[in-house]
Amino acid sequence: MRAIAVSEFGATPALMNLPVPEPGPGETLVKMVAAGLNPVDWKISDGAWKDSVDHAFPLIMGMDGAGVVEETGEGETPFRPGEQVYGRFFVPPRGLGSFAEYAIATPGAAVAPMPDGMIYSQAAAVPTATMAAFTMVENAGVDEGHTVLVVGATGGVGQSAVQLAADRGAKVIATAHADMADEMRRLGAAETVDHGEGDLNGQVLRTHSEGIDEIIDLVSDQAGVDRLAGLLRPGGTYISSIWSVNPDKMAAQQLRGLNLGDESSPELLARIADLIDAGKLRVRVHEEVSLEDTPAAIARGRAGGARGKTVIRL
Ligand SMILES: NC(=O)c1ccc[n+]([C@@H]2O[C@H](COP(=O)([O-])OP(=O)(O)OC[C@H]3O[C@@H](n4cnc5c(N)ncnc54)[C@H](OP(=O)(O)O)[C@@H]3O)[C@@H](O)[C@H]2O)c1
Structure with missing residues (x-):
């Protein structure tokens, strides 16, 4: 073959x-x-x-x-x-x-x-991207009325994370260059910020000076995580798909920090198939x-x- x-x-x-x-x-x-x-x-x-x-x-x-x-x-x-x-x-x-x-x-x-x-x-x-997104959104505790920043929103994991977080009733801020901003809104993002314009913190704080509840980050290194963590309210959650979070450092700032493990299973894939069939995920x-x-x-x-x-x- x-x-x-x-x-x-x-x-x-x-x-x-x-x-x-x-x-x-x-x-x-x-x-x-x-x-x-x-x-x-x-x-x-x-x-x-x-x-x-x-x-x-x-x-x-x-x-x-x-x-x-x-x-x-x-x-x-x-x-x-x-x-x-x-x-x-x-x-x-x-x-x-x-x-x-x-x-x-x-x-x-x-x-x-x-x-x-x-x-x-x-x-x-x-499979891999959507199971990762599902696991991250669930473990981050994304819920109705929360504000969530998805960093790396335009890629495979990010596009599913935006839809799943919006489906839970969260206000989603998605990173996107200008060519993908409309698509991010179609997937359920309430706002977009352009990582090509620099100073992501400044762009988010302009409309959310009180801080946000969760960050789902698919791309940032440890230095990037340290910077963006300043956007979280006390008690907020930072979750990374590439092991850039130091949970102890987060705890010292009254934040919850998690690195995603691989939680794939046939049951999770079947749940995802149900969401696709229900028109909640594409x-x-x-x-x-x-x-x-x-x-x-x-x-x-x-x-x-x-x-x-x-x-x-x-
Ligand atoms: N731990 C796990 O179980 C697990 C599971 C799945 C994926 N992952 C990891 O998660 C990461 C993302 O996976 P993926 O499949 O979504 O990758 P992908 O499809 O390649 O997408 C990455 C996206 O991030 C954007 N991006 C790059 N730098 C950025 C920045 N500084 N700020 C905002 N957006 C940025 C890219 O667009 P531009 O380049 O145009 O900015 C691209 O759209 C990968 O490293 C992957 O290995 C881990």
Whole structure:
């Protein structure tokens, strides 16, 4: 089968011909129709998990995907051949991932039936980013009447976080360059601030001099977090998706600081499918690429400037 893989940590992703994986006991073999790109894909192929997880090479890249169940292994499996599924298909100890014509769902992996009426390319764009956004919004305690700043709102996680926070009745302030301000409002943001204009604190304080309740931050380093934390009211919550928060430092300022752990599960994916079916959540697929064009799309993703999700057609 054709797949995008790396031959070692740090290698340039390349199109390779690799064996179709065999589903083991309790596993599901899925014929992928679409796969979704996430920053974590290239972070892992660069070696981000090398000290904590075994990897086999060539390592097929990619966590997220959507497709049709082809075959199941021996014993109990949650799916039947022909079922449309979406979720996470990354098994690094066997070198398997979602940027391939076939992928494996291991027992307990975050894989669920696809939302009704959703097309494969959209479903593939959902799992990692939306599960992260859901976990962050929930753990931040976003609620009716709160004011929440989403930093990095225009990317994959951010667009879901804006919608989920607005759905809880919060007033959402989204970071966006001018070209994305209207889109952020369509997703539910009450206001936007432009991180390209500098002094984010000044822009937020102009309309919220009393401070805000929560910050969901997907991009700032520790220095950026220290600066933005000054926007929070006493008792406010700062949550980072890239481990930039020092919880002890936050506690000393009467703030709650959290770094997001990976809380993905089939149950969470099923809850997200319900929100999509109820029309409360949508994903913006910014570009669709072929497997051949995937290495170039990964390079573009590294360079930043995401305006939604990139999806690979398989
Ligand atoms: N811990 C977890 O479980 C978990 C899960 C998912 C994601 N993450 C991490 O969370 C981060 C975001 O993921 P993603 O999928 O949303 O990435 P993405 O799709 O690449 O989006 C990042 C967005 O942030 C914007 N941005 C960059 N610098 C900014 C700044 N200084 N202020 C405001 N916005 C800025 C970018 O646009 P411009 O470049 O145009 O500004 C882009 O729209 C990644 O580092 C990812 O690895 C962690």
